[in-house]
Amino acid sequence: MCVLSVLRRVYNNYLEAVYCTFPLHRTQPIKQHMLKGERDLVGRDKEQLAAIVVQDRLTFISQFCLDLFVYFSLPGFYPAHSTNTSSVTRRVLQLVLNHYVMSFGMYWTHRALHKNVWLWRNIHSIHHWAKHPLSRTTYQDHWFDNFGNAIVGHIFAQILVPLDAQMFWVSRVLRVCESLEKHSGVSGYFNLVHSVQRWLPYAQMPHHHDWHHEGHKGCNYTFSSLGGLWDCVFGTRKSGRAKEGVQTAWDNLEQGRFSFDTKYFDGMYTCFIPLCALSGIVVNSFVT
Numbered sequence: 001m002c003v004l005s006v007l008r009r010v011y012n013n014y015l016e017a018v019y020c021t022f023p024l025h026r027t028q029p030i031k032q033h034m035l036k037g038e039r040d041l042v043g044r045d046k047e048q049l050a051a052i053v054v055q056d057r058l059t060f061i062s063q064f065c066l067d068l069f070v071y072f073s074l075p076g077f078y079p080a081h082s083t084n085t086s087s088v089t090r091r092v093l094q095l096v097l098n099h100y101v102m103s104f105g106m107y108w109t110h111r112a113l114h115k116n117v118w119l120w121r122n123i124h125s126i127h128h129w130a131k132h133p134l135s136r137t138t139y140q141d142h143w144f145d146n147f148g149n150a151i152v153g154h155i156f157a158q159i160l161v162p163l164d165a166q167m168f169w170v171s172r173v174l175r176v177c178e179s180l181e182k183h184s185g186v187s188g189y190f191n192l193v194h195s196v197q198r199w200l201p202y203a204q205m206p207h208h209h210d211w212h213h214e215g216h217k218g219c220n221y222t223f224s225s226l227g228g229l230w231d232c233v234f235g236t237r238k239s240g241r242a243k244e245g246v247q248t249a250w251d252n253l254e255q256g257r258f259s260f261d262t263k264y265f266d267g268m269y270t271c272f273i274p275l276c277a278l279s280g281i282v283v284n285s286f287v288t
Contacts, residue, residue: 204228
């Protein structure tokens with residue numbers, strides 16, 4: 001927890017240095033980040049900033065308690081250091097599969113937070129106070145937003161597709177950096193993790209998620225973390241403001257050829273069906 005906290009701070013400073021040094025690589029026009037009245041760079045007022053401070057503290061407490069609970073109640077969840085005899089190829093493929101399972105859970109959690117009116121109004125809208133996100137806003141959410149993502153994302157993925165000790169920490173580092181990057185306000189070769197994953201099917205860059213934040217409540221698209229495949233499969237992909245040179249190879253392809261009509265899951269309660277199914281698979285893995 002301490003190591004990841006230091007990583008977040010260091011990588012956040014790197015991304016914000018890039019943001020300030022190379023304005024031409026920003027995902028939004030410079031004028032949109034100009035201070036307007038008593039608001040910060042990302043568009044939040046003083047009252048919202050005070051609320052964010054409270055949620056940050058609650059996030060720290062809830063995440064610490066969750067980590068302790070998992071450590072003592074799920075023996076082996078944090079893999080012990082040992083010599084792994086599997087090939088590097090197999091371990092990398094297992095890491096990719098783990099990340100797609102993680103991304104699947106986080107995709108439907110994110111989508112439900114937008115589709116369920118109560119969840120949007122009381123929980124997820126706090127994160128969207130940042131209309132022009134910077135990396136510092138990445139984890140500035142309602143505490144339950146971060147809590148739910150940790151369970152449905154990291155915990156479920158490690159249970160269903162367990163990683164060895166080395167890959168477990170590689171996964172954590174990649175996930176932290178990827179999340180910071182997509183809120184960084186810049187899109188280009190500076191985004192180290194996104195550049196590494198560009199070979200994945202329908203890979204995204206930060207300008208995809210940045211467009212999601214610009215959309216306010218109408219931003220019911222580009223929900224994916226890691227890769228972007230699920231946005232394509234479930235028909236919610238939008239390219240955003242892709243400048244020349246940072247577009248991915250998948251931006252100009254017609255997603256309709258590969259996507260399914262999933263509007264049924266946009267209801268107030270039907271949005272939870274995929275999450276319930278995933279939870280059932282996790283529970284069944286314990287029973288069997």
